[in-house]
Amino acid sequence: MRVRKIDTSAAPDVRQFIQFPFKLYRDCPQWVPPIVPDMKLALNREKYPFYHHSTADFFVAEEGDRTLGRIAAIDNRRYNEYHQSSTAFFYFFEVIEDLDVARALFDAVSAWARNRDLDTIIGPRGLLRGDGHGLLVEGFEHRPAMGIPYNYPYYASFLPQLGFEKEIDFLSAHLRGDYDLPQRFYHVAEKVKGRRGFWVKSFTTKREVRRWVPEVQRVNNQAFPDVWGYYPIDQAEANAVADRFLAAADPRLIKLVMKSDKVVGFVIGYPDISAGIQRANGRLWPFGWLHILLEFKRTNWVNFNGAGLLPEHQGVGANAVLYTEIARSVSEFSFEHADLVQVADTNIESMGEVNAVGGEWYKRHRIYRRQL
Numbered sequence: 001m002r003v004r005k006i007d008t009s010a011a012p013d014v015r016q017f018i019q020f021p022f023k024l025y026r027d028c029p030q031w032v033p034p035i036v037p038d039m040k041l042a043l044n045r046e047k048y049p050f051y052h053h054s055t056a057d058f059f060v061a062e063e064g065d066r067t068l069g070r071i072a073a074i075d076n077r078r079y080n081e082y083h084q085s086s087t088a089f090f091y092f093f094e095v096i097e098d099l100d101v102a103r104a105l106f107d108a109v110s111a112w113a114r115n116r117d118l119d120t121i122i123g124p125r126g127l128l129r130g131d132g133h134g135l136l137v138e139g140f141e142h143r144p145a146m147g148i149p150y151n152y153p154y155y156a157s158f159l160p161q162l163g164f165e166k167e168i169d170f171l172s173a174h175l176r177g178d179y180d181l182p183q184r185f186y187h188v189a190e191k192v193k194g195r196r197g198f199w200v201k202s203f204t205t206k207r208e209v210r211r212w213v214p215e216v217q218r219v220n221n222q223a224f225p226d227v228w229g230y231y232p233i234d235q236a237e238a239n240a241v242a243d244r245f246l247a248a249a250d251p252r253l254i255k256l257v258m259k260s261d262k263v264v265g266f267v268i269g270y271p272d273i274s275a276g277i278q279r280a281n282g283r284l285w286p287f288g289w290l291h292i293l294l295e296f297k298r299t300n301w302v303n304f305n306g307a308g309l310l311p312e313h314q315g316v317g318a319n320a321v322l323y324t325e326i327a328r329s330v331s332e333f334s335f336e337h338a339d340l341v342q343v344a345d346t347n348i349e350s351m352g353e354v355n356a357v358g359g360e361w362y363k364r365h366r367i368y369r370r371q372l
Contacts, residue, residue, distance in 0.1 A: 001063045001101065003108045008043045008058060017043070017058055020067045021094045022282070030143045031150050032274045033282030038244060042127055049236035050127040053078050058092070059108045061101050069095035071105040073112040074127060080118075082231040088113035090123035091131070095155070102158045110372055121370045122167055124149065129233050130241035132342070134170050134365025135159065142363055145172065145303045145339045146248060146274045149365065156366070164368035168228050170342040171351070173359030177300070177336040181327040181357055188320040196313070198321055199258050203251035212256065213242045215263040223265070223308035228344055228367075248273055248292075253302065253333075255325045257309065257318065264313050267325050268306030271299050272339065302330060305341035319349075323357050 006013035018039045025031035043058065045051045054077045061069040074089040090109050095102045106121075113121055125133045132148040137156040144150040192198060203209050217238035224230050233241075249270045257265030276295025280288030307322045330338050340359055343350050354361075 001061060001068060001104065003059050003061045003104050005108075006058050006060055008045060013060075014040060014043055016067060017060060017070050017092075020060070020070050023067075024094055024096065025150075028150075028152070030140065032144055032146070032277055035277065035284070036282045037284060048127070049234070049240050050076075052236060053234075054127075056127060057112060059105060061095070061105055068098065068101045069093075069105050071095075071109060072127075073109040074123075074125070075113075075116055075118065076127075076231070078233075079229075079231040086117060086119045088116070088118040088121050089125040090121060091126050091133075093124055093135075093155075094151070095158070097152070097154050099158055099161060103162055106162055106370075114372060119372050121164075121372065122367060125229065125367065128237055128241055129229070129231070130244070132365075133229075134342070134367050137169075137364050137366045139172070139363030143274055144363070145305065145341045146270070146272050146277070147244075147305070148172070148341060159368045162370070164370045167367040167369040169345040170365045170367070171345060171361045172342055172363040172365075173340040173354045174362045175330070175338040175340060175357065175359050177330050177334070177338065179358045181324065185320045185324050185327070185357070188317045189324040192317040192321060196318070197259055198264070198313075198318065200321065200325060201256040201258050201263075203254055206246050206249065206251050209246060209249070209251050209254055210242065212263070213238060216256070216266055219263050219266060219308060219310060223310055225311075228346065245270065250296070250333075253329050255329075257313075257321055259313075265309035265318065265322060266306065267304065267322050267329075269302050269304045269326065269329050271296055272301035272303050273299055274301075275299065300334075300336040301339065302333065302335040302337070303339045303341055319353060323353065327357070 006017055008014060018036060022033060041048055054075055056072055056074040058072050060067055070092060071090055072092040074091060076089060080087055095105060109121060124135055134149065135155055136149060136151050140153050214235065221232045253269035255267045256263050273292055273295040276292040279291040304326055309318050340354055342365065343354060
């Protein structure tokens with residue numbers, strides 16, 4: 001067995017890196033493949049905005065002509081500058097059920113990090129701030145929300161054996177479509193709107209949404225400075241996240257909380273089209289797009305993977321505006337299930353609010369840390 005850094009300018013190497021999990025999970029009904037063009041873009045050093053400020057390398061473990069595993073080693077310089085840290089991240093970790101192969105992959109990441117004077121490894125954490133992160137440690141029987149990682153249970157047993165410990169957990173909650181949000185939320189929302197002049201902006205087209213991306217980026221940067229993993233993103237990264245999101249979005253599920261003509265908060269929902277991506281096997285051509293298009297019409301799941309308020313409007317009841325808009329979206333579109341995606345276990349206030357609106361925690365993703 002050997003571990004080799006791939007050449008991201010060589011199509012066969014890129015294909016090998018991308019295709020490995022398709023083989024690994026081919027008999028797993030829960031796994032949702034990535035969109036192949038999105039993966040190719042993430043490895044494109046000329047076009048992907050991450051490489052404008054940072055760097056990453058990609059490794060595969062091989063034995064003969066058989067691929068045994070893969071991993072990405074990431075130096076997010078913008079993150080390290082903001083936090084005054086020396087952290088390497090890992091992502092795209094996939095491996096057969098063999099601890100020695102996993103150890104060899106992480107040895108390669110450790111050597112890579114040391115060569116760059118980085119002293120800590122954290123992950124799984126992606127290239128862009130909008131990437132789903134963490135290793136699934138609970139909820140293996142469920143299909144993941146769109147864009148959120150899935151892995152076999154043995155992954156979670158490998159990391160502690162390799163010297164990793166918990167950094168933070170992100171929990172996802174299931175909300176029944178027929179659940180009645182307590183009336184007090186509606187009462188507080190209307191009261192706050194009246195007293196503070198909040199109103200909710202809705203959309204009907206993706207073009208409308210795109211015009212507001214710079215304002216949402218501004219709020220996103222200001223609303224989450226104390227959230228784990230935060231670093232300020234630029235417009236190029238915001239546009240890349242928006243492009244990926246809007247490809248699967250229904251603009252009617254995106255709501256902005258306004259005060260006068262300024263955005264002070266947002267709720268981002270999207271139909272879960274994971275089943276269509278499974279049928280398309282992650283490919284848009286020649287007919288994958290049709291599977292995905294049909295799933296927009298038949299899915300009974302909605303994901304909410306983004307809600308935030310500017311700090312000066314937090315703690316005054318404005319969160320009720322966000323949760324009532326979530327409830328209205330679920331009801332209006334007759335969704336039978338909602339997935340409230342990846343709430344940090346350190347965010348006690350949000351976890352309490354999800355409990356109050358009837359959410360059932362059912363999936364847990366863990367970020368791990370290892371000192372070098």
